[in-house]
Amino acid sequence: MTSPADLSAVDDADALARFDELVAHEQRIEPRDWMPDAYRKTLIRQISQHAHSEIIGMQPEGNWITRAPSLKRKAILMAKVQDEAGHGLYLYSAAQTLGVTRDTMTDQLISGKAKYSSIFNYPTPTWADMGAIGWLVDGAAIVNQVPLCRASYGPYGRAMVRVCKEESFHQRQGFEILLTLMQGSEEQREMAQDAVNRWYWPSLAMFGPPDDQSPNSAQSMKWKIKRFSNDDLRQRFVGMLVPQAEILGITLPDPELKWNEETGAYDMGEIDWDEFFEVLRGNGPCNAERLERRRTAHEEGAWVREAAAEYARKQALRTEGQVA
């Protein structure tokens, strides 16, 4: 006789075969579909970290909204920072379809347990940092995220399509800020170059550790969540930056950067991985400040969440006809 445990093993084997077939044929896995636990966990990990990055990522630029050099620059920067909030919300929603609650993710972020992108732990002391973030950080985000539009998990891939369109505008506005500065005074050119000097290496590190130290890449690529390795994307990013830096008249701060005819790619200097891992351990220049700011904002927003919940409760009662 077949026991219930045997039957469930047969069901799981069938379900896994269906899952593998969907992934192999570039079909999407949707929230209602069966999926291996490890696939679900990996997605929750990556999507929630990505959402946290967008939310924490509002802070370095939010720092300049009150000091933008013109009304037009201020309006553009506000729109960009609002887009980042929106990206965070689509991503939290995508993660919620996998069974994790928004409250759990928020707790993980404000308690300091969750990771978010290393890049947002660096300071923004000058206006040129707004240009460097747009050009380099959003530029890196696009290179990393365009392949994620084809991620095997439907809600993540679909969120990425809209995110990438907006990142593309962000990248251009950053380039345009730097171009304006580079066409300005000597002091403005120096400010632009200084910002690029500070953001260049951390933006390369955004792609994650080198392939031989990236524990998650191989499996994520098998599941078609990631399509390219960290090093491949980093290489693609540098290839994109070089001609743009020439147009800007900016020097990329890597004396070892040069075209290699044999490999058909740029050779580059070594990234400071010790610095990267220190930032991941919470010891970057702004980790403590970023988390403290998020925690305070969360506490200060408690009354808004309570009011919204109460409004929703009353609306629901009204719909049910219980309140006049």
Ligand code: FAQ
């Ligand atoms: N920072 O095995 P891998 C943006 C962690 S959004 C911190 O290679 P994986 C928009 C990694 O989580 C920027 N941690 O991991 C914007 C893992 O730890 P775990 C965010 C990092 O997942 C612009 C461990 O190291 N973008 O910029 C970082 O296969 C301007 C081992 O690494 C995304 O999240 C890092 N840089 O590959 C907003 C894109 N790199 O979880 C505002 C989606 C690695 O095992 C202003 N995510 N780690 O404890 C991804 O594509 C991947 O998750 C990678 C990492 C490529 C980030």
